[in-house]
Amino acid sequence: MADVGLVGFPNVGKSTLISVVSAAKPKIANYQFTTLTPVLGVVKRGEKSFVMADIPGLIEGASEGVGLGHEFLRHVERCRLIVHVVDVSGADGRNPCDDYGKINTELANFSEELAKLPQIIAMNKCDAATEEQIAEFEQFLQEKGLKAHKISAATTQGVEELLEDITGALDKLPPVKIYEPEQLSLKELEQIAGEKHSFTVEKIDGVYIVNAEFLAPILQVCNMEDYESLQYFQRVLRSSGIIDELERQGIQEDDVVSIYDFEFNYIR
Numbered sequence: 001m002a003d004v005g006l007v008g009f010p011n012v013g014k015s016t017l018i019s020v021v022s023a024a025k026p027k028i029a030n031y032q033f034t035t036l037t038p039v040l041g042v043v044k045r046g047e048k049s050f051v052m053a054d055i056p057g058l059i060e061g062a063s064e065g066v067g068l069g070h071e072f073l074r075h076v077e078r079c080r081l082i083v084h085v086v087d088v089s090g091a092d093g094r095n096p097c098d099d100y101g102k103i104n105t106e107l108a109n110f111s112e113e114l115a116k117l118p119q120i121i122a123m124n125k126c127d128a129a130t131e132e133q134i135a136e137f138e139q140f141l142q143e144k145g146l147k148a149h150k151i152s153a154a155t156t157q158g159v160e161e162l163l164e165d166i167t168g169a170l171d172k173l174p175p176v177k178i179y180e181p182e183q184l185s186l187k188e189l190e191q192i193a194g195e196k197h198s199f200t201v202e203k204i205d206g207v208y209i210v211n212a213e214f215l216a217p218i219l220q221v222c223n224m225e226d227y228e229s230l231q232y233f234q235r236v237l238r239s240s241g242i243i244d245e246l247e248r249q250g251i252q253e254d255d256v257v258s259i260y261d262f263e264f265n266y267i268r
Ligand SMILES: Nc1nc2c(ncn2[C@@H]2O[C@H](COP(=O)(O)OP(=O)(O)OP(=O)(O)O)[C@@H](O)[C@H]2O)c(=O)[nH]1
Pocket: 009, 010, 011, 012, 013, 014, 015, 016, 017, 027, 028, 029, 030, 031, 032, 033, 034, 035, 036, 055, 056, 057, 058, 124, 125, 126, 127, 128, 151, 152, 153, 154, 155
């Protein structure tokens, strides 16, 4: 569970940033989607510390499942603060003003919680940007009453001030929202599962990928090592129509089903 989530388009320098402020050593490369799964880093600030999460870059449509960011946005939802990283040098021929708007649209489309999270904006790659580029983006933000940190993750210019700002903001924010499954009774969960909920099943490379938002809280509470939990989960899959859909798509004994982080072999 992270305090701060780094959010931005691919290749804007999120992994570079986490690598200079923490001991995390994610892969960094000059192409999109270098980061495939979230990386956590502990940022130490004197006596204090906070956890930062580097997630795969988001692209347009991420809130509907395009690219890699989608399933990780759920993790960001539980962060206390977003650091929105923008490449102000336009290295990939992108426009930072457009980027900024597009990412926020994706966050808002994904959930209200994400849209409401406080944001600190980091204009990265200032070392490679022209003064005009920096001024233009600053002007764009100013019109919205916003400010950004001018940083270079590569040279660490401005990074210290960014961290100071993050620590100050975290001090004033409520603690990480810990999902408390025990607050949901089995009955309530059954109710969630019994209601009509949408899901999709897609077969990719022989694996049946199930996307069903309503299963997320259930997966959180079910300990799949535990027989009763597993039985319960199977009931939910059946009552929600997911099993029927898998069978309709021709699932065979032992085929792999993947639901978020949980994978299992289908058994009749
Ligand atoms: N000039 C310059 N290059 C940078 C800076 N920060 C990162 N880069 C370069 O930008 C490229 C992408 O950096 P990453 O940190 O991998 O970007 P990312 O946002 O994690 O990318 P994804 O994981 O694909 O989403 C690398 O070649 C970095 O060396 C910076 O401040 N200045």
